Amino acid sequence: MLSQLSVKNLAVVETLDLAFSPGMSTVTGETGAGKSILLQALNLALGGRGDSSLVRHGKDKAEVSAVFDVLNQQKIQAYLQEQSLEDEGECILRRIINADGRSKAFVNGASVPLSVLKGVGELLVDMHGQNEHQLLLRPDQQRNLLDAYAQSTEACALLNTIVAEYKATSNQIDELSTNQDLKQQQQALLQHQLQELENAELMQDELEHIESDFKTSANAASLIEKATAILGQLEQESGVNEQLNGLSYELSLAAETDEKLVPISALLSSAQVQTQESIYELTNYLSSLSVDEQTTTELEARLSELHDLARKHNCQITELIIAKDKVVAEVESIDGAGASIDALQQQQNQLSQQYQKQAKRLSKIRAEKAIHLSNAVTEAMQVLGMPGSEVKVNLARKAEGVHYNGDEGVDFLVKTNVGSDFKALKKVASGGELSRISLAISVVSSDSEYTPTLIFDEVDVGISGAVAEVVGQKLKQLSEHYQIICITHLAQVASFGHQHLRVSKAQQDEGAQTTVEQLSNHERVDEVARILGGATITDKARKAAEEMIKQSV
Numbered sequence: 154m155l156s157q158l159s160v161k162n163l164a165v166v167e168t169l170d171l172a173f174s175p176g177m178s179t180v181t182g183e184t185g186a187g188k189s190i191l192l193q194a195l196n197l198a199l200g201g202r203g204d205s206s207l208v209r210h211g212k213d214k215a216e217v218s219a220v221f222d223v224l225n226q227q228k229i230q231a232y233l234q235e236q237s238l239e240d241e242g243e244c245i246l247r248r249i250i251n252a253d254g255r256s257k258a259f260v261n262g263a264s265v266p267l268s269v270l271k272g273v274g275e276l277l278v279d280m281h282g283q284n285e286h287q288l289l290l291r292p293d294q295q296r297n298l299l300d301a302y303a304q305s306t307e308a309c310a311l312l313n314t315i316v317a318e319y320k321a322t323s324n325q326i327d328e329l330s331t332n333q334d335l336k337q338q339q340q341a342l343l344q345h346q347l348q349e350l351e352n353a354e355l356m357q358d359e360l361e362h363i364e365s366d367f368k369t370s371a372n373a374a375s376l377i378e379k380a381t382a383i384l385g386q387l388e389q390e391s392g393v394n395e396q397l398n399g400l401s402y403e404l405s406l407a408a409e410t411d412e413k414l415v416p417i418s419a420l421l422s423s424a425q426v427q428t429q430e431s432i433y434e435l436t437n438y439l440s441s442l443s444v445d446e447q448t449t450t451e452l453e454a455r456l457s458e459l460h461d462l463a464r465k466h467n468c469q470i471t472e473l474i475i476a477k478d479k480v481v482a483e484v485e486s487i488d489g490a491g492a493s494i495d496a497l498q499q500q501q502n503q504l505s506q507q508y509q510k511q512a513k514r515l516s517k518i519r520a521e522k523a524i525h526l527s528n529a530v531t532e533a534m535q536v537l538g539m540p541g542s543e544v545k546v547n548l549a550r551k552a553e554g555v556h557y558n559g560d561e562g563v564d565f566l567v568k569t570n571v572g573s574d575f576k577a578l579k580k581v582a583s584g585g586e587l588s589r590i591s592l593a594i595s596v597v598s599s600d601s602e603y604t605p606t607l608i609f610d611e612v613d614v615g616i617s618g619a620v621a622e623v624v625g626q627k628l629k630q631l632s633e634h635y636q637i638i639c640i641t642h643l644a645q646v647a648s649f650g651h652q653h654l655r656v657s658k659a660q661q662d663e664g665a666q667t668t669v670e671q672l673s674n675h676e677r678v679d680e681v682a683r684i685l686g687g688a689t690i691t692d693k694a695r696k697a698a699e700e701m702i703k704q705s706v
Contacts, residue, residue: 154636155278155606157220160194162209163250165658165667169194172671174652177632180640180669181647181680182656187667188640191656192280192610195219198246199278200271205254218247221277226605229276236273238263244277246270279604281595281612289565289591290579296563299546302598303522305515312511312559319504319555326497340487343480346465350477353462360471363459367452373444380442384435387428394432397425505555512560516548519561523548526597533593533627538620539586541571544593589616596627606636613643625649625705644684644698649705653677678702 160169165187182188197203198219208215223229224242233239240261247259248270258270289295300306369376387393401421408414459470466476523546530544548561566575569586578590592612613624625646628637632651641647653672660666672680678698679690685701686694 154222155195155219155638156222158191158195158198159216159218160190161216162212163194163197163215163217164190164207164209166190166194167209167666169667169669171654171669173636173638175632175636176651177629177637177639177649178652178654179647179650180638180654180656181642181684183658184642186656186658188656189610190667191669192608192640195278195608196280197248197250199274200248200258200267201274203248203250203256205250205252207250208252213252215250216248218245220245221606223277223605226276229273229605232273232276233261236260236265236269238265238269238273244273246273246277275604277604278606278608280608280610289587289594292562292564295546295565295578296558298594298598299519299523299526299563302526303518305518305522308511308515308518309558312508312515313557315504315508315511316555316557319501319508322497322501322504326494326501329494329497336487340484343484343487347477347480347484349462349465350473350480353458353473355474355477357471357474360459360473363452363456364470367449367456369442370445370449370452373442373449377439377442377444380435380439384432384439387435388432394425394428397421397428401425508555512556515559516561519548519559519563523563529597530590530593533597534590536620536623537589537593538616539569539589542567542569542586543575544590545575547575589620592616592624596631604635606638607631609637609639609641611640611642613641613646617643618645621645629705642684644681644701647684648681648698648701653680655680 154175155173157173158169158171160166160171162168171191180188180191193207194217197207198217203215221244222242223233223244229244230239230242233244238260243261245259245261247262249257251257256267258265258267260270260273289298297306300309385392389395401418401424404414404418404421408418459473462473462476463470466473466480468476527544527546531542534542534544545566547564547566549564551560551562565578567578567590568575578587595609595612609628613621616624621643622645624643625648628639628646629649631637639646639650647653654669655672655676656667656669658667678695681698681701682690682694685697
């Protein structure tokens with residue numbers, strides 16, 4: 154239940170700290186005093202929309218916090234634990250709206266996305282406002298009301314998950330089927346490309362060396378000439394090798410006299426050894442070279458073939474085997490397309506069977522609870538000033554297929570007079586009748602909700618007298634199981650509250666200021682008398698108020 158609401162710099166409220174009691178709390182006040190600001194503040198704390206216009210003029214931010222006692226609310230505690238937000242039986246929601254429009258949300262001191270704050274709020278509070286009168290005319294709202302009453306909301310959500318998967322699978326099948334001809338043409342091209350690559354008998358070692366092998370073969374005569382000349386200078390008598398050998402020997406003898414020459418002698422000796430190694434390697438290199446025009450021609454032709462393939466596949470010669478593997482994978486993918494369609498159709502059939510099973514289960518629940526809801530709302534309407542009226546929750550069968558929200562549409566039908574026919578709610582009910590029908594549904598369906606706090610925002614508009622007294626009785630009955638907060642302009646309803654809050658507004662130097670105060674027994678009598686008789690409270694009005702409050706206990 155909501156235990157405390159704190160507001161700072163929100164619209165006409167500068168500061169407000171309000172404690173709420175269990176049972177039924179009624180909120181009254183003059184028209185325009187700012188009763189709706191309480192709901193606006195609480196709506197912000199629950200994750201509702203907010204913008205910079207809500208920040209009090211001259212202030213940099215507005216702040217709202219709501220404290221809830223959730224010690225015995227297992228569903229809420231489970232959700233908080235799932236989000237790592239649990240706090241030993243208490244839930245504190247906090248919202249900050251900056252003057253620049255930015256918003257921050259907190260649950261039990263932890264910063265959270267607005268979606269998480271809203272998710273927590275939906276488990277804590279259920280609001281029944283004046284705008285629900287018009288929402289009631291929408292088919293989706295009527296379906297939601299029935300599912301809430303039947304406790305089949307989760308069953309409908311599960312069904313919709315199956316439908317979403319079924320439709321996604323259907324789209325995949327359609328896409329594969331539509332592209333089948335194109336894929337077959339693509340497959341023929343890929344098969345041709347694959348055959349070319351296989352005929353080329355690609356070997357990675359050849360691909361990595363063929364360009365250098367061709368370059369060497371094409372320039373073999375020049376390479377032989379240059380290598381031979383260098384080798385002659387290295388190994389001929391009195392050539393480089395012979396000179397280095399002699400110089401190294403002489404320096405080694407000098408190093409015996411002066412050891413400072415030892416490292417220099419070692420360098421010269423190493424140079425001689427490296428020269429000797431160069432002679433060996435050049436000799437081997439020359440033995441591997443030969444001028445063979447046929448080999449050069451064959452290498453050139455092979456290189457041209459590989460370049461052509463590389464251009465076709467937009468890659469380097471060394472990447473041709475990778476390109477071949479990609480073509481093989483694409484061919485296999487197209488080959489498997491037919492099998493994929495078969496698998497998807499099998500999956501689609503399985504999803505269809507799951508849908509039929511779940512839809513049948515949902516239809517059974519709805520059919521049973523639709524009768525109960527129809528009877529309960531009709532009964533409530535009799536005492537809300539609409540004798541002889543009836544409401545019928547009609548389930549209209551949809552065409553064969555897989556549908557979001559099940560196999561039936563939900564339509565609330567009503568007849569307002571005995572002997573008349575049932576017609577759609579939007580075609581029959583006047584504004585006042587719609588208000589009372591909405592209230593009847595709110596009172597009846599609220600008994601099926603899981604939220605511990607129910608808020609009714611002037612849902613008693615358009616009624617008075619004995620009917621208003623019945624409304625108060627109904628709301629007080631609900632307060633035995635839920636915390637009820639009711640904003641009302643009717644004395645008959647206000648008198649039933651366990652707690653009475655009065656909203657008032659005054660003009661101050663810095664602007665309008667709305668305040669809320671909890672009334673004592675004496676103050677409560679005066680407030681109920683004011684609602685009954687107007688600004689001037691007479692003894693007669695006060696006596697009537699006292700009697701009204703006494704009878705509501």
